[in-house]
Amino acid sequence: MFHCPIRLLFVGALLVSTLFCTNGMAAQLPAADTAQLRRHLVALTTTPQPRNYLHEASLNQAADYIKAELAAAGAHPTxxxxxxxGRMYQNILSSFGPVDGPRLVIGAHYDVCGEQPGADDNGTGVAALLELARLLGHQPLTCRVDLVAYTLEEPPFFRTPQMGSYVHARSLHEAGVPVRGMIALEMLGYYDDRKNSQDYxxxxxxxLYGSRGNxxxxxxxxxxxxxxxxxxxxYKKTAALPVKRFKAPAWLPGIDFSDHLNYWxxxxxxxxxxxxxxxRNKQYHEAADTLDRLDLRRLALxxxxxxxxxxxxATE
Known part of the structure; x- marks a missing residue:
């Protein structure tokens, strides 16, 4: 006569586990939407001219799109x-969670290098940032999370104080803002399961890391x-796709090839x-860096x- 209550208790525990645990560590969260990611990538890669520093109108069109999407997610972008x-450029700033206290910064640059669409570089980073904004808008956070879209990451401004991320990091430092950490989202949409598709x-x-770019x-x-x-x-414990953790001296080529170097x-x-x-992506900085070459399913993951x-x- 005790079998039924025990079974109900077991089923209840299983449901609670399924509802509140993902890979044993995180509450169930809404999933990224590949349709939303595609929409962002289309908007970014179809400006009248490539969104580089010479084409201010296209760069500003991308910035306006980013601002509108961040506002739709519930942020108040500035x-x-x-x-x-002699030209004006802009980072787009937004935040979620409490106003004061230490913060996490997540950023992605929206400009491109030269005359190319920049779907992976760095359309995927910006699309990820905007989708993250949509999902974060529904989460109770005890730590402030800043989402920043940077301008002028690409040459000829790379490694100069004119990089948007340098301008932002310096502003935090000068204001004495406590930053728990920064995450740079840089090219997240190209994958290749073939052998020898990954270089180092x-x-x-x-x-150590294998030859497949997956x-x-x-x-x-x-x-x-x-x-x-x-x-x-x-991240590795949570992700539903393979993750490689890579730590190296700052002088190793590639280890600082994005906006995170300015926070360092x-x-x-x-x-x-x-x-x-x-x-991995051999169309880097080329005209063939297009949306059709990307894997939006794995970008969503x-x-x-x-x-x-x-x-x-942000809730610890």
């Missing part, structure tokens, strides 16, 4: 404008602090989340893991 060579800056790394990398430098270790561990400059811990860029990891970090 512009961080600055002048370079140091060939023996292939023995994973996402969390890259950081040595001495990056607790945040980097924590993010990489949680101001002693903020920061990580790079990427599909490894030109080490990468976003899902960012959401779960950020929610965990």
């Amino acid at each position: 512009e961080q404008s600055y002048q370079v060579q 800056p140091f060939k023996p790394l292939r023995w 994973y996402v990398t969390v890259a950081q430098k040595f001495g990056n602090g607790r945040f980097g270790r924590r993010f990489a561990r949680l 400059h101001f002693d903020y811990p920061a990580v790079l989340l990427t599909d490894t860029a030109f080490y 990468a976003v899902d893991a960012v959401l779960a990891t950020v929610v965990r970090l």
